Amino acid sequence: MELILALLIGVLYASGIYMMLRRSLVKLIVGIILLGNAVNLLIFLLGRITKGEPPIIPGDSDVFLQAYTDPLPQALILTAIVISFGLQSFAIVLVKRAHKMVKADDLDEMNTTDAES
Amino acid sequence: MNENIIFYPILVQMAFAILLMFLWMRVEWQKWVSIIGSVLNLVVASSLFAIILREGTTSVQAGGWEAPFGISFVADALGVTMVLLTAIVGLAVSIYSGVSVNRARLKFGYFPILHLLLLGLNGAFLTGDIFNLYVWFEIIIISSFVLLTIGGEKAQLEGAVKYFTLNFLASMIFLTAIAVLYGLTGSLNMADLVAKMAAVENRTLVQVNALLFLIGFGIKSALFPLYFWLPASYHTAPSAVAAIFGGLLTKVGVYAIIRMFTLIFEVDSLIQIVLLSTAVLTFFSGAIGSLVQNNIRKIFSYLIICHIGYMIAGVGMMTQVALAGAIFYLIHDIVVKTNLFLMTGLIYKMKGTHSMRKLGDLYAEYPLLSLLFAIPLFSLVGIPPLSGFWPKLSLIEAGFDTESYWIIGAILFSSLLTLYIVVKFWSEVFWKPGEQLPNIKHFRYFRKLKKRHKWRLVAPVVFLSLISLYIGFGAESVMELSNRISDELMDPQHYIEAVLPST
Amino acid sequence: MKTIILRAASNYMLPLLLVFSVFILLRGHYLPGGGFVGGLVAAMAFVLHAFANKLETTKKLFRMHPGFLMPFGLTLALLSGLMPMIIEESSFLTAMWLSEALPAIGAVGTTLFFDIGVYLVVVGVTLTIIFTISESS
Numbered sequence: 001m002e003l004i005l006a007l008l009i010g011v012l013y014a015s016g017i018y019m020m021l022r023r024s025l026v027k028l029i030v031g032i033i034l035l036g037n038a039v040n041l042l043i044f045l046l047g048r049i050t051k052g053e054p055p056i057i058p059g060d061s062d063v064f065l066q067a068y069t070d071p072l073p074q075a076l077i078l079t080a081i082v083i084s085f086g087l088q089s090f091a092i093v094l095v096k097r098a099h100k101m102v103k104a105d106d107l108d109e110m111n112t113t114d115a116e117s
Numbered sequence: 118m119n120e121n122i123i124f125y126p127i128l129v130q131m132a133f134a135i136l137l138m139f140l141w142m143r144v145e146w147q148k149w150v151s152i153i154g155s156v157l158n159l160v161v162a163s164s165l166f167a168i169i170l171r172e173g174t175t176s177v178q179a180g181g182w183e184a185p186f187g188i189s190f191v192a193d194a195l196g197v198t199m200v201l202l203t204a205i206v207g208l209a210v211s212i213y214s215g216v217s218v219n220r221a222r223l224k225f226g227y228f229p230i231l232h233l234l235l236l237g238l239n240g241a242f243l244t245g246d247i248f249n250l251y252v253w254f255e256i257i258i259i260s261s262f263v264l265l266t267i268g269g270e271k272a273q274l275e276g277a278v279k280y281f282t283l284n285f286l287a288s289m290i291f292l293t294a295i296a297v298l299y300g301l302t303g304s305l306n307m308a309d310l311v312a313k314m315a316a317v318e319n320r321t322l323v324q325v326n327a328l329l330f331l332i333g334f335g336i337k338s339a340l341f342p343l344y345f346w347l348p349a350s351y352h353t354a355p356s357a358v359a360a361i362f363g364g365l366l367t368k369v370g371v372y373a374i375i376r377m378f379t380l381i382f383e384v385d386s387l388i389q390i391v392l393l394s395t396a397v398l399t400f401f402s403g404a405i406g407s408l409v410q411n412n413i414r415k416i417f418s419y420l421i422i423c424h425i426g427y428m429i430a431g432v433g434m435m436t437q438v439a440l441a442g443a444i445f446y447l448i449h450d451i452v453v454k455t456n457l458f459l460m461t462g463l464i465y466k467m468k469g470t471h472s473m474r475k476l477g478d479l480y481a482e483y484p485l486l487s488l489l490f491a492i493p494l495f496s497l498v499g500i501p502p503l504s505g506f507w508p509k510l511s512l513i514e515a516g517f518d519t520e521s522y523w524i525i526g527a528i529l530f531s532s533l534l535t536l537y538i539v540v541k542f543w544s545e546v547f548w549k550p551g552e553q554l555p556n557i558k559h560f561r562y563f564r565k566l567k568k569r570h571k572w573r574l575v576a577p578v579v580f581l582s583l584i585s586l587y588i589g590f591g592a593e594s595v596m597e598l599s600n601r602i603s604d605e606l607m608d609p610q611h612y613i614e615a616v617l618p619s620t
Numbered sequence: 621m622k623t624i625i626l627r628a629a630s631n632y633m634l635p636l637l638l639v640f641s642v643f644i645l646l647r648g649h650y651l652p653g654g655g656f657v658g659g660l661v662a663a664m665a666f667v668l669h670a671f672a673n674k675l676e677t678t679k680k681l682f683r684m685h686p687g688f689l690m691p692f693g694l695t696l697a698l699l700s701g702l703m704p705m706i707i708e709e710s711s712f713l714t715a716m717w718l719s720e721a722l723p724a725i726g727a728v729g730t731t732l733f734f735d736i737g738v739y740l741v742v743v744g745v746t747l748t749i750i751f752t753i754s755e756s757s
Binding site: 020025028032035036039042043045046047048070072073076079080083086087090091094095097098101102107110111112113114 | 271293
């Protein structure tokens with residue numbers, strides 16, 4: 001399980017960054033989404049995966065009897081998902097507006113701010 | 118003392134952001150509510166500053182959950198100083214925006230989002246939890262995206278695409294670093310991490326983690342070679358927005374670097390060489406970039422990059438004196454950079470152009486204002502006794518202490534380049550006989566404004582210039598403050614005790 | 621999507637989904653659910669309505685722009701955080717609970733009001749985003 005997740009995370013990071021490096025604006029958004037998911041999975045993996053052991057102390061004892069799932073990484077992922085939801089929707093609106101204004105799906109066309117004025 | 122006062126700067130900004138959202142359609146009211154909010158925030162921030170300096174580092178646990186399990190908020194001398202500076206800059210910008218930002222932009226919620234940005238800044242400076250720091254960073258960048266794109270001009274959108282992409286990448290690298298950190302230690306509380314990080318056996322992974330944080334914050338604070346988004350986007354925003362960006366946003370990254378490398382990671386020989394060489398390269402790339410520019414806002418954008426180097430050099434040398442210099446520079450730079458961008462906004466209002474070649478004759482037309490503008494300009498260079506001089510003195514002293522003479526050389530050379538740029542700027546914009554500029558129709562020229570509107574544009578510049586002068590002439594008290602902050606940073610025991618009282 | 625079945629169904633689905641979203645909101649403290657998920661379900665209900673009918677029809681359901689839910693939700697969340705500070709001088713966001721659970725709703729505390737605030741903000745934000753994206757096309 002860990003190995004599969006690690007490979008998946010690697011693939012997601014690589015493809016996310018690759019997509020962000022492309023010239024197309026739509027691929028930029030795809031890259032942003034992939035990269036966001038890769039990071040969330042990384043937090044999940046590094047929080048140690050424990051299956052089927054919720055972090056609840058049984059009623060008849062005072063301490064945890066077994067290794068339990070750490071709830072914190074899941075809370076972190078949930079927060080990160082909410083934030084990346086906001087960022088991605090902003091990215092879509094921004095790219096749409098930019099595309100309308102520049103009339104091209106090409107980052108190379110967007111160079112007026114770097115030109116001398 | 119009631120520990121809840123630590124929350125007050127955050128709560129005040131949040132309350133005013135909400136209030137301004139309720140007033141979404143009433144732009145005229147928003148202007149005044151925003152100023153009231155900023156004044157109130159300044160009062161709260163300065164009383165928090167006074168209390169924390171008197172009583173020492175204090176912490177409070179959000180929701181009453183014990184540290185290290187809950188989210189801690191910590192007010193130490195560095196945090197409250199930054200909150201105070203945020204309040205000062207926030208007040209100046211909110212007075213200035215009422216006149217300088219045009220109505221179309223104000224209608225899209227400029228003021229609520231400005232206060233959300235200030236909320237995020239206050240939160241970032243007061244939090245004691247790394248993941249919470251990430252959340253505040255996101256609040257800051259999301260509001261900065263909106264402020265940057267508000268108005269929707271072509272240049273703005275193009276700049277925003279670059280700004281968004283690189284800042285998003287920085288956030289993701291920051292989050293990756295947090296994931297690795299959590300995997301290594303199982304904690305996110307900064308005070309708790311001090312001991313836990315030192316106990317990690319796999320030092321290589323710790324070093325990789327430190328570098329991940331450095332890259333994440335390096336993009337945000339525009340270090341060499343990660344700064345290209347800054348000159349591509351800052352000059353496209355309205356000058357009030359550029360002022361708060363130039364003054365505060367890159368400095369949040371520097372603040373985070375200072376926190377990370379004094380508290381959690383140690384500056385070992387690898388990190389030191391990385392920090393110092395980046396600092397030197399940042400000096401040169403910023404200064405040389407600035408030399409060849411013609412747009413006055415781009416000149417200052419590149420100077421922001423150049424001067425980030427001083428603070429990073431201070432962190433890299435990691436002695437008490439060097440850190441004090443870096444902190445002093447941080448204080449000086451926030452005020453001066455904000456002031457400079459407000460000034461470029463005023464120059465644009467006077468002449469209707471940002472091109473240095475076309476500008477000129479400003480001294481003949483506005484002699485008094487030109488003298489006012491001379492204060493931030495020459496504070497920037499650090500002509501003694503103005504404010505930029507003292508921190509450089511500390512940094513050079515630290516360079517002698519650590520025998521890193523190449524840093525001293527780089528600091529002196531980049532100061533010389535800054536001096537050259539400022540003198541060139543002064544003679545081109547203020548003394549040179551300017552071109553006859555075409556009269557732009559429907560442009561709200563400075564001379565056509567009503568007198569009270571003129572005052573609301575000039576007053577923030579006067580206010581920030583007075584603070585700059587105080588930092589320069591009252592350098593002793595600021596130096597005392599920087600030394601105190603630097604002492605606290607070098608010995609994190611107080612910080613840990615404030616958060617985790619049992620140890 | 622112009623099918624008559626979906627359009628007829630969506631008129632009944634909208635109130636049902638809204639009730640379901642409130643159900644998810646209320647069970648959220650100890651069971652899966654909560655303000656964020658509930659808010660998303662409520663927003664999706666309106667999106668479904670907009671798919672079946674026209675966007676303008678859905679917009680007419682609101683007296684004002686859904687973006688105005690945001691300040692209301694934020695106020696509720698802020699006040700529920702401030703309550704413990706004002707009443708018992710404990711830390712910001714400390715949970716305060718009524719000693720008796722209410723019938724049908726369950727335990728009531730400041731957390732619930734915080735969650736309702738989150739619910740309103742999520743509905744406001746999501747609908748604002750979706751309306752903005754679909755408007756300009």
